[in-house]
């Protein structure tokens with residue numbers, strides 16, 4: 286994973302960057318703006334009606350005109366409420382549409398980030414980053430457009446109207462409004478870093494909960510509930526502390542605006558009262574000044590409140606921006622074709638390490654001709670799975686080359702590669718969906734007949750027939766409902782349906798009962814019949830079918846050759862394994 290370049294520079298551009306997501310919803314935003322202008326107009330007109338009502342009443346005017354004015358007030362107030370509802374609906378709609386696109390981009394980006402990144406992050410943390418941070422942004426955007434833009438329009442409207450009414454009071458109002466906004470702008474970034482720390486603490490808490498719940502069996506079986514709760518309390522304490530600090534820094538701008546406003550109201554009232562007492566303005570006009578000053582409160586207070594959301598949103602934007610600027614170490618190539626049929630595999634002097642300090646694979650050099658099957662044996666930690674991870678491009682090699690079908694795998698397009706290469710692991714991941722969806726991995730082009738024929742061939746059919754709804758049976762995410770043998774058959778069926786040309790099989794080390802083992806072995810044999818295979822072997826029985834054997838020790842190939850030749854050579858390591866029923870040697 287490459288570290289982000291110019292993060293500081295990009296952070297300052299977070300807002301501009303986020304506004305790009307609003308481009309596709311610009312039509313709706315234009316409509317929103319029109320509705321905001323309408324509601325601002327309504328809000329400005331009603332005090333004018335009340336002013337005329339007061340002046341007419343004070344001058345003992347006709348009842349009919351008073352009733353007319355009251356009716357106009359009522360109609361405008363109702364219309365204003367209806368437009369306000371529409372504005373709120375549209376504001377949320379715009380915010381969700383814009384941020385959903387960002388959510389999708391973040392998820393897609395994370396799915397492409399390399400394993401070095403994912404090894405450092407828990408799924409819970411990723412959920413917080415992909416959804417939690419973005420939800421904060423969407424809350425802000427929904428409100429931003431409606432409240433911040435609306436507030437500015439209303440503020441400008443009140444000040445313009447006031448300048449026509451009385452420029453002295455308008456100047457006092459404008460001065461205080463400008464000062465309030467200047468203070469808010471000046472201190473607006475105060476809480477951003479603290480909010481970012483708050484989001485990180487909350488992401489870590491989610492990660493902790495997710496990790497412990499995923500390992501619930503181990504936690505319960507080992508009596509580790511107390512330990513988990515201890516860690517949980519510490520994580521919550523961090524969330525509380527960072528949250529409190531962020532909250533305190535966020536409420537400062539809000540309180541500042543409240544104090545400013547109190548000064549503004551007092552000044553306007555004093556000037557207005559003086560003008561009224563000296564006979565320069567009517568009672569209705571005094572009401573109007575007071576009402577317009579009161580109306581300043583809402584937009585200024587909303588601006589202050591929005592500063593809090595803005596800080597949360599900005600920290601979310603920074604974090605999302607940072608995530609999107611990470612580049613996967615695994616870059617896609619351009620080659621989009623591989624030869625038909627079983628694939629040729631070459632490891633050309635490959636070296637690999639997870640951490641620079643510790644080499645895991647040393648000078649791995651071997652060749653598999655199309656259709657051949659290789660059995661890899663070696664003690665735990667000798668590097669067997671690392672070979673398969675390299676072949677699947679979950680990591681890049683440090684040096685050397687891996688060629689599949691004659692092409693360096695770094696030059697291949699992901700789709701070209703993963704369409705032809707399959708892997709069966711010991712852990713079968715089930716997704717929330719029907720059995721059919723789980724077997725085809727949501728590929729609806731695979732016909733039911735083909736699925737059933739494959740399950741029949743692989744011995745999974747009796748299991749499916751015993752299910753109440755057959756292929757339509759709903760499976761829960763995880764995999765707890767399958768036994769170890771069923772899970773393996775399931776995984777084999779899944780790969781079988783993709784018709785791979787190269788398959789990597791990580792055999793289960795758990796002991797299966799003889800009947801299941803025989804079914805499984807028959808299924809494996811069928812799968813390997815039509816493709817090149819690499820079997821990470823935990824059982825000697827599997828090795829009877831392979832063509833080549835590789836013995837790994839501490840990341841080095843200590844033996845590689847034809848299975849029959851090595852078995853016949855009494856000095857070989859493999860022969861000694863066969864002689865002593867040495868399952869424990871490499872299980």
Ligand SMILES: Nc1ncnc2c1ncn2[C@@H]1O[C@H](COP(=O)(O)OP(=O)(O)OP(=O)(O)O)[C@@H](O)[C@H]1O
Pocket residue numbers: 404639640645663664665666667668669670671672
């Ligand atoms: N994600 C990782 N980060 C750092 N080191 C790792 C990682 N995965 C494996 N290793 C280390 O690399 C070495 C080889 O691991 P690998 O999983 O390839 O062994 P293996 O032969 O497949 O073992 P097993 O039979 O137990 O699955 C081990 O020392 C292991 O601790």
